[in-house]
Amino acid sequence: MSTGLIPHPDGCQRCWWPGTDPLYVAYHDAEWGVPEHDDRALYEKLILDGFQAGLSWITILRRRDGFRHAFAGFAPEAIARFGPGDVEALMQDTGIIRNRAKIEATIRSARAYLAIQERGPGFSAFLWDFVDGRPLQTRAATRAEIPTESEVSRKMSKALKAEGFGFCGPTIVYAFMQAVGMLNDHLVGCCRHAPCAALPGPGGLGVST
16 A cells, blocks of 8 residues: 555555545546547536545545536536526535535636637647647656646646636646546556556557656
8 A cells, every 4th residue: 555556356456546435446447547538528527626626536426427417417508608596506406516616617617618619629639739639658656656736737727727717726637637548647556557558649649758
């Protein structure tokens, strides 16, 4: 555990952070670090990472279906039309994290997303351009080697804020980049490191950092 690896009954060693919670382990194995290119899915993940601020990801993961229901399936076109009445309704929704600032930022971010889409070539291209279209391979051996932010996450954060997105500081953006496969931060001894390293991004295979 000092290295950040946990052995599991299936014979695999995994990153420390999902522990042994079945839902968390499934997320670690099937989603985290897998390159995501869908515009809407990237918007959803960025918003959920914003809601995670100050909380653990498992708290958000257990409410993800509730968030999807409350926020119209994370369709930015729908969220962008939310008004004060919708905000008040969301503040009463026990299926989500009821934080007014984060709810209002989600609406502003939907409008910012639509503005990027209208300019083209889209939200995915806007984000992946920060890593030249290819997942970065960090090859950390221990949890101590994984930072909470990076130069790339700081640049992406600044650009997102300039577009009108909220709750997208460098630490939130770094976690987002990890989750959507813009960088492979599975520890090298984790059973998911090599499979994720072999996955292509929009522009080809991953590159070293």
